[in-house]
Amino acid sequence: MTARERVAGTVANYVDERTGAAKWMKKNLTKVFPDHWSFLLGEIVLYSFIILLLSGTFLTFWYDPSQREVIYDGSYVPLQGLHMSAAYASTLHISFEIRGGMLMRQIHHWAALIFMAGMVVHLMRVYFTGAFRKPREFNWIIGVGLLTLGIVEGFLGYSLPDDLLSGTGIRIAEAIIQALPVVGSYLAFFAFGGAFPGEAFIPRIFTVHILLLPGIFLALITVHLMLVWYQKHTQWPGPGRTEKNVVGYPLMPAYMAKAGGFFFIVFGVTAFLGAVASINPIWLYGPYNPGQVSAGSQPDWYMGWLDGLVRMAPPLETYLFGYTISWNILIPGLIIPGILFTGLALYPFIESWITGDKREHHLLDRPRNVPNRTALGVMSLTFMLVALINGGNDIIATTFSLSINQVMWFSRIGIIILPPIAFVITKRICLSLQRADRELVLHGRETGRLLMLPHGEFVEVHEPISPELAWKLTAHEQAPALALEDVDARGVRRAGGLKNKLRKRMSQANAESIAKPTANDLKEIEHH
Amino acid sequence: MSNEIEAIKDPGLPAHVHRQADTDPVAEKRAERQVAILFLISALGTVLFIFAYYFIPEDVFFFFPVLGNTNAHQLFLGLGLAMALFFIGAAAIHWAKTLMPDEEVIAMRHTLRSDDEDRDALVATVKERAGAAGLGRRSLIKRSMGLSLGLIGLSPLILLRDLGPLPGDDLTKTSWKAGTRLVTDPGDRPIRPEDLEVGAVAQVLPEHVGKERRHLSDIAKDAVLLIRLRPEEFQLSSERLSWTYDGIIAFSKICSHMGCAVALYEQTTKHLLCPCHQSTFDVPRAAKVIFGPSARALPQLAITVDSEGYLIAQKPFSEPVGPSFWERSS
Structure with missing residues (x-):
């Protein structure tokens, strides 16, 4: 035994006698993780969260969460002598006087954007591959919760500098609170400690931004990862991979090195962006003043769709018995987002109701093999994209020399007609891809080599594909539609007829597919 | 031949293909050198970071294509940090990909559902324990507990009352009066x-x-x-x-x-x-x-x-x- 082994042994013994960790470690150091680039998306989110904690802690050392009015005397000349909040002045101080402060601010903001973008793309990966199916519904709901909180956390974060742009964002948030029926003006006065903007809001959201929400994030992320660990990761179908096993690399050493290395890659890229790509230059906006605004005011992109919906809302208000209901704010600001996020959270249950499938699934779906789900996803994304485009309608109008009214009308009409069109097109593309897969399995790969037959006919030589690929393209299940009868065995109409009809209709749409090739088909072709 | 539909067969996990570094000692040495170089670039990044922090003045701006007018201190500080971080990651991943074992292994999944035996035992235990506490029988305790737990939720809500004043007529009034200049x-x-x-x-x-x-x-x-x-x-x-x-x-x-x-x-x-x-x-x-x-x-x-x-x-x-x-x- 070398000296090094002796020391390691002593330490390990010390820890194990107090925790019993050896048994757990022995099992888990060789835990198998399947490998695929799309499984890295969630990792990016996790690492950005760590970067946010590190860079955010640095920023709190100098940031002063106060709306007390001060006169700026820092080194940024254009703002010298102006009255502003201590929050804004301290953000300028971090940017211009603290060495590395500007870098850290920019890293923090970039990491927040990567955090949000990572969550969205990770969600898309999980959605389009069906990774949310049983037994992973809890993790799906936790994920939707994290996404929702992430939007709030990001909004609060960019509100903290108290510059003209972010103050305008807070003003809009206040108007949404104020628009709530019955309790709106009370809630607004409680949140702001009086009339907008007051001096209480920034200190309050600071506590929420750095303590309350990060705490909830930490708890939810921990549960999210523990469930991934315990339930084992999903895997793509392929040779040797089944619902009962997991094929991949053991945690130690390769997976540890790759995952750990990837943290540094993500941090490095974020630092690079922080170094070269200026973001949120608050010194250009000036301090917040409710009587002023900058042209081209818009939120960060993850709030942009919401702003886009608010912009395109029709000018509707109801005045009843001396009270006002602002539909122009409530519908785009609360009702539609509420429906979207509730629907998102409930999707796994809706799908399993439609398919009647209550089994565990660990093999991922190729999006083309589940055309309805894929089409629904693209349809939702189209909706969000049109809303997001309208969130930047002023920028688009000035950039492309259009009138703002044209862009707005495009969005108002587009948000209704484009999503269904996207659904139909996506579904057709999926079915075509299934057809192409079938062709490939049955007739092999087109080699591009032409052959002249003795009687002068030209044919292209097809090469059979490997058994591995053939298996990969046909490993999926093609479940038939649910056999739901409107009447029971005695010819009596079932209760809940409409619900049944809907389920039947959706199940049929869901089952629409191109029959995957079977061994019989292959044999038949060989006979020809 | 039977008429039953037969699916295409799973050929099973393909055989492992060795990498060059697994078989060729020269390639192995080369990979080792590459990893070391990547780590060294990271070290250089930290040196650049320290140099920028202490020695590049904060008021030097220079024109850089694409970026425009750029602050040298901030740029090199950031580039140094980015280099230091990124190349640690690159080195670790290159190391894993070229030199660490890359053989895919198969592990079995366990059923998440507990055995019927365990589930029945749990139900029995819960019933027995809850029965021992007598929650079902003691309706006086149950109801008073419901009342107290229900009410205690009000305290945090009431505590939030002083977050702000009531709106009163604040939203309807401005400072403008007849004759205000x-x-x-x-x-x-x-x-x-x-x-x-x-x-x-x-x-x-x-x-x-x-x-x-x-x-x-x-x-x-x-x-x-x-x-x-x-x-x-x-x-x-x-x-x-x-x-x-x-x-x-x-x-x-x-x-x-x-x-x-x-x-x-x-x-x-x-x-x-x-x-x-x-x-x-x-x-x-x-x-x-x-x-x-x-x-x-x-x-x-x-x-x-x-x-x-x-x-x-x-x-x-x-x-x-x-x-x-x-x-x-x-």
Whole structure:
């Protein structure tokens, strides 16, 4: 035994006698993780969260969460002598006087954007591959919760500098609170400690931004990862991979090195962006003043769709018995987002109701093999994209020399007609891809080599594909539609007829597919 | 041959293919060197970071293509940090990919569902334990417990009451009163009609008395835009026309949609545009909404001049300014 082994042994013994960790470690150091680039998306989110904690802690050392009015005397000349909040002045101080402060601010903001973008793309990966199916519904709901909180956390974060742009964002948030029926003006006065903007809001959201929400994030992320660990990761179908096993690399050493290395890659890229790509230059906006605004005011992109919906809302208000209901704010600001996020959270249950499938699934779906789900996803994304485009309608109008009214009308009409069109097109593309897969399995790969037959006919030589690929393209299940009868065995109409009809209709749409090739088909072709 | 449909068969996990570094000692040495070089680049990055922190002055700017005018201190500090971090990652991953074992292994999944035996035992235990506590039998305790647990939830809600005052009439009142002078913002100078040319716009606030600086909460309600047109351009009711003075019309600058400052005035079309959500108001027609999400015109402030010829408010706003709220009556 070398000296090094002796020391390691002593330490390990010390820890194990107090925790019993050896048994757990022995099992888990060789835990198998399947490998695929799309499984890295969630990792990016996790690492950005760590970067946010590190860079955010640095920023709190100098940031002063106060709306007390001060006169700026820092080194940024254009703002010298102006009255502003201590929050804004301290953000300028971090940017211009603290060495590395500007870098850290920019890293923090970039990491927040990567955090949000990572969550969205990770969600898309999980959605389009069906990774949310049983037994992973809890993790799906936790994920939707994290996404929702992430939007709030990001909004609060960019509100903290108290510059003209972010103050305008807070003003809009206040108007949404104020628009709530019955309790709106009370809630607004409680949140702001009086009339907008007051001096209480920034200190309050600071506590929420750095303590309350990060705490909830930490708890939810921990549960999210523990469930991934315990339930084992999903895997793509392929040779040797089944619902009962997991094929991949053991945690130690390769997976540890790759995952750990990837943290540094993500941090490095974020630092690079922080170094070269200026973001949120608050010194250009000036301090917040409710009587002023900058042209081209818009939120960060993850709030942009919401702003886009608010912009395109029709000018509707109801005045009843001396009270006002602002539909122009409530519908785009609360009702539609509420429906979207509730629907998102409930999707796994809706799908399993439609398919009647209550089994565990660990093999991922190729999006083309589940055309309805894929089409629904693209349809939702189209909706969000049109809303997001309208969130930047002023920028688009000035950039492309259009009138703002044209862009707005495009969005108002587009948000209704484009999503269904996207659904139909996506579904057709999926079915075509299934057809192409079938062709490939049955007739092999087109080699591009032409052959002249003795009687002068030209044919292209097809090469059979490997058994591995053939298996990969046909490993999926093609479940038939649910056999739901409107009447029971005695010819009596079932209760809940409409619900049944809907389920039947959706199940049929869901089952629409191109029959995957079977061994019989292959044999038949060989006979020809 | 049977007629049963037979699926294409799973050929099983393909055989492992060795990498060059697994079999060729030269390739192995080369990979080792590459990993070391990547780590060294990271070390260089930290050196650059330290150098930038201490030795590059903070006020040196230089032109860099694409980036434009760039601060050297901040740029090299960031590049050093990015290099130091990125290449640690690159080294670790290259190491894993070329030199660490890359053989795929198969592990079996366990069923998540517990055995029936365990589930039955759990149900039995819960029933027995709960029975021992007698929760089902002791309805007096159960009900009083429900009451106390239900009530205790109120305390944190009540504790939040002092977060802010009640709105009262705060949302409906502004600082504008009959006779309040209009003063420029910024500058706080009283303003005469002749200070405004036809087509001009000015932001004004009510004259502020007292030593304390103006509160932002007051500006959030008091900000007013003055616009001067030719008197014949107005298309107003006679009452609203009497609220203007010599072609000067005054509107609340706080958007009736969500409270942004309605700051963009287009002289040719005489439209006011809110940059936040593009509500568009037609100035000659008392700021009627002609486009966008706002449902109400901007409140108009009745103005006139005092004996010294300065613009003053005839009376307070006749309706609440800013975004809608529940208690608003129209």
